[in-house]
C-alpha cells in the first residue's frame with residue numbers, strides 16, 4: 001500500500017465575490033457508497049457529479065466501497081452497484097475491480113491501515129480507549145431519554161487513571177477507541193453551502209472510531225482513506241454536512257490538510273417528501289430494466305438541483321456526456337432541495353430514442369433491441385415466422401414511432417392487447433362518448449397505468465396525432481370496426 005504522509009498544503013480555494021477558483025492541485029474525487037442496498041437516484045446523482053467534476057478538471061474519479069459495517073452488508077450489493085455505474089456510463093479510473101495506485105478500494109481490505117493510524121491519535125492524546133460496557137451505555141441512553149435529552153456518551157473514559165487503564169489492559173477487558181472532540185473550532189467553507197459552523201463537541205459525545213472488533217467506524221475510515229487516497233474534493237449528499245466538522249477535527253489531530261467539501265442538496269419527490277432509498281421504484285436497476293436509457297436517467301437527475309451552466313432554450317434537450325462535462329459547474333449547484341418530476345424522465349427517454357436513431361450504430365442497436373422485445377412478447381408468432389422483423393422494416397417502424405413512444409417497450413404494449421380484447425366483446429351501443437369516458441378511466445385504473453400516459457398511447461395508435469379530439473370522441477367517430485382495426489395494426 002502506498003503512503004503519502006506529507007501532503008503539500010496547496011489545497012485551497014479562494015472565494016471571491018461570486019466565483020470560486022480551484023488550486024492547481026490534481027483533482028481526485030471519490031464516490032464512497034456502503035454496499036448496504038441498491039444504488040438509487042440519490043447515490044447515482046452523487047456518483048455522477050463526482051464523475052463530471054473529475055472529467056471537467058482533468059482529474060481522477062475513484063470508487064471506494066465502504067463496507068466496514070459488516071452487520072449491514074447486502075450480498076452482491078457491491079457488484080450490482082458497479083454494474084449500475086457501468087450501465088450509466090460513470091466509469092471510475094480506480095476501483096475495487098480495476099485497482100489503482102492508492103488501493104485497495106474496499107475498506108475491509110484496509111483494516112491494517114486504520115489500526116496502524118489510530119496509534120498516532122492514541123499517542124498524541126487525541127483518542128482514548130473506552131471500556132464502558134454496553135450495559136452502561138444503555139443506561140446512559142435511557143436516562144437521557146427519561147429527562148428528554150438527546151442521548152450522548154458522557155466521555156467518562158477520557159479521564160481514566162493510568163493505573164486503571166494498565167490494569168484493564170492487563171486483564172484483557174474489551175475496549176473500543178474513541179476520538180476526543182474539541183470545541184470552538186473555526187467554521188469551514190463548503191463549496192456549495194458557504195461557511196458552516198457547528199460546534200460538534202457541544203452537541204455530541206466522543207465518537208467511536210475503532211470498534212471492539214477492530215473494525216473502524218465510517219467517520220474514521222472515511223477520513224483516513226480520503227487522506228491516503230489523496231482526495232482533493234469531497235462531493236457528497238447534504239446529509240453528511242453535520243459530520244464534516246468532526247472529520248475536520250480528525251484531520252487536525254493527525255496534522256493533515258482536509259480536502260475541500262461540497263455538499264449536494266437533497267432530492268425530493270414532487271410532493272416534497274424525502275426520496276427514500278427504501279422505495280423500490282427509485283432503484284437504478286428498476287429504471288434500467290424498464291427500458292430507460294442511461295443518458296435519459298442522467299439528464300433527469302441533473303434537470304433539478306442546478307450545477308450546470310447552460311442556456312435554457314424552450315426546447316427540452318437530452319445532453320450528451322461531453323456536454324454535461326463541459327457544462328458542469330460546482331458553483332452553480334443549488335442550496336435548496338430539488339424536486340424530481342417523474343414525467344420529465346419519459347420526455348428525456350423519448351428524446352434519447354430520437355437521438356440514438358440519428359447514429360447508424362446506435363440505430364442498429366435499437367433495431368436489435370426491438371426485435372428481441374417483439375420476439376419475447378409474441379413467442380408463438382416469433383416461432384411460426386409470422387412476425388415481420390427484418391431490420392429495414394423495424395427501422396421504418398422506429399422512425400415512425402420515435403415521436404410517439406417514450407420507451408421501446410411501448411411498441412409491444414400488452415395493454416393494447418388487453419384493450420383490444422375487451423373492446424371486441426362490446427356491442428355497438430357501447431361505442432358512445434359518454435360511456436366510453438368512464439370505461440377508459442376504469443380500464444386505466446384496473447390495469448394500473450397512468451391515465452395520461454394511456455390516453456397518449458391510444459391517441460397515437462388511433463390517429464397518429466399528438467393533439468385532437470378526446471380519445472372517447474375519436475373512438476365514437478371511428479366506431480367499433482375501425483377502432484379495433486387500428487389497435488390490431490399497432491399490435492401487428
Ligand code: GLU
Pocket residue numbers: 032033034066218222235236237240
Ligand atoms: N459511505 C458513506 C455513504 O454511504 C459515504 C459518505 C461520504 O461520501 O463521505 O454515503
